[in-house]
Amino acid sequence: MGQIRQLGLFATLKPRELRVIDDLLQERRYLKNEIIFDEGEEGQTLYIVLSGRVLICRQGDPGTGRIAEVPAGALFGELAxxxxxxxxAQARADEDCVLASLSRADFKNLIETNAVIASKIAFQLAWELGQKLREGFLAMDRRPL
Structure with a gap:
């Protein structure tokens, strides 16, 4: 999974640290329209889109359920x-895609066994979440009253 070097979440990691993360990540292929997780499901995993695109949408909200499209190189489910x-919300493959995932259990174990790597990832994760919040607030500002 050499692609992880280019991802913002792991941008500050050294080659040795990247190998540790590479061992934790699980790679899986999803077919177009395959559900990755459903709204209301217990969140235990962060996902990284290695190729393809994922659609994030809310259920029971016809026409307005689409929240975001997640392109290759981006992540979703980070709050888990x-x-x-x-x-x-629900995550569904918008086209055939390959995802890497990091479980909450593995991340918690990383905190206990390698706090330096975990803190670098946590800092980047906080930055990513801040960016998403900022984008959300900007989108709200542009909506008509």
Missing amino acids: LLDGAPRA
Whole structure:
């Protein structure tokens, strides 16, 4: 999984640290329209889109359910690493895609066994979440009242 070097989440990691992460990541292929997780499901995993595109949408909201499209190189489900709360939306493969995943259990174990790597990832994760919040607030500002 040499692609992880280019991902922002792992941008500050050294080659040795990247190998540790590479051993933790699970790679899986999804077919177009295959559900990755459902809204309300317990969140236990962060996903990274290695190829393809993922659609994030809310159920029972016809026409307005689409929340985001996640392109290759981006991540989603990151709150699962922090809180394990139920998923706020459904994730579905918008086209055939390959995802890498990091489980909450593996991340917690990483915190205990290699705090330096875990703290670098946590810092980048906080930055990514901040960016998403900022983008969400900007989108709200542009909506008509």
